[in-house]
Amino acid sequence: MSFTPSSHGTNPVHIAFGVDAGYYRGMGVAITSIIENNPKRRFIFHVFAFTVTAEDRDRLRALEEKHGQRIEVHQLDTGALDAFRRFPCFSQHSLGTFIRLLIPEGLRGVTDRVLYLDADLLCFGDISDLLQTDLGDCIAAAVTDEQSTTVSTQVPALGLKHGQYFNAGVMLIDIERWVAADVSDIALKALSMRELRFADQDALNIALDGRVRYVDAKWNYRYHLVDYLDRGETRLNVGPSFALMHFTGPVKPWHDWCLHEVRCMFLELQSRSPWAGMPLDAPRTARELKLFSRFLMRQNRIVESISWHCRYLRARLRQKRKSA
Template sequence: MPSELRDVSAPRSGKGPVHVAFGVDAGYYRGMGVTITSVVENNPGRDFVFHVFAFSITADNRDKLEKLEKQLGVTVRLHLLDTATLDDFRQFPCFSKHSLGTFIRLLIPSRLRDVTDKVLYLDADLLCFGDLSELLTIDLGDNIAAAVADEKDTTVKTQIPALGLKHGHYFNAGVMYIDVRNWVAADVQQVALKSLTTLDMRFADQDALNIALDGRIRYIDPKWNFRYHLVDYLTRGETTLNVSQPYVFMHFTGPVKPWHNWCLHDVRELFTDIQSRSPWAESPLDAPRTTRELKLFSRFLITQHRIAEGIYWHCRYLKSRLMQKLKSS
């Protein structure tokens, strides 16, 4: 049974609560907390139940989740998953290629089958800027979920044929409004888990979901999952948020997140402003840690003509890379 944080809120409207789910690992609790804060702030008066699925949690993050529900007047339920859930798939060749966090998104709806008929799944690296009413009233019919199509030429040309998708569409799984009963009836969890653990996939659990839900997706307006790939903008030296099309959810895909102190873009300040109204208010932003992050940071600095700083961080990158080679030799 999932462990649950204390329910401190009564419904704030005559309608039933909106169930929102996240799947997180250690590095995403802060991002999720700020996402939740942005959702609640932009939907005043709506009753929410936020479900947090994870394989582990620190005492500090557990404490912050308890503070979050008190501060926002919402319900937060923590579901700690047992790794034994995945035992049937450990034998397959691709299982070991994935971290445990990769599997969480596939497990969520089945665990809510006795809780709600509909759940809004959100990645923990996005922010909400608007009212969810339109999304929550979508008629899914016989579809399993509503999601936004990924229409990048590279995705259409590679993933659709690679995965054998018969209906010619590929969706981004960062925002999904899910009909839980249809999901369970179609055995999506098992189909997706088997695909993920037996096939070599470029986008892991997202590819597996595209296989399992092929032909059962209602495609919705891009405003519900507007992808903002920060590394592309920063590589070009662009630091200002300038978007002409409407968006409700802005999804920060890619290796650069707005909670990185080396994210030299306006969205970092946008994120920290919302973070300041959450239990993570005093948490410092993440410094570059991996070799890849050090390399990207040095590149962004040089692109912005901060040459001396860029050279310093490039030297840090070269040192990190050398250390990696020495460890592997």
């Protein structure tokens, strides 16, 4: 893709995303937030995907031209996964599950380090300190999963010898060490050969056990919107400072049924991106309809809640008829 050279520093920072069809908008707004909060940095953003539409490419081209930052699209070949299709659990996962496991190999020879980010996060500050993290002998830097229940269940379930478990939504990766340790291959085999509760994240914890430098939670501050909306809370409720906020769980800021102020924050950022004017995603699945109805009830919007619950019931009935 063409781009206008940036006037920022001479050493670009490489940031990679792995996306499927539903996450291009989220990624584009995430990139916008990174650029706006790090105006003195020159970036090269790498987008890894199995499918890329012409519309996606046009918007990404407009984004790089607007900011004078480079965006490289890497369209993956599904043949890269052929060696793992014979394993029993391979078919249980969508192709998108495998993308981030393929990124370091795809950037070998392009850069020594890459910051991998999930597409469902927003940047609210300077990320310089994260980029300068000394990895020592480790392969990657990441943030521990702050939920004690996850750590207490996944460490023994996965047989992690070092007793730690990280969230894979933000990873600063030493590419050569990753490749030398066959991290991708080990993770792909783990993901394909056994049932894993958290899919590729579990697989990466297996492959990187003892080789992760743990960094401050502000670099991957998880905000599980369902938890807050289930309590009827609509305002951003944060404790310590944060730079990267990661919206985990089924509710995202670009969902119209996200009845939280982060939706407005997202829309403000989106308005300054090539996705400006794109309507938010409406609830479609039975699960989404049920959640929306529940959130409305928590906010005492009873009539609306009942209406959406009826839509949920109709969706469930259609599902049962199809499976019959």
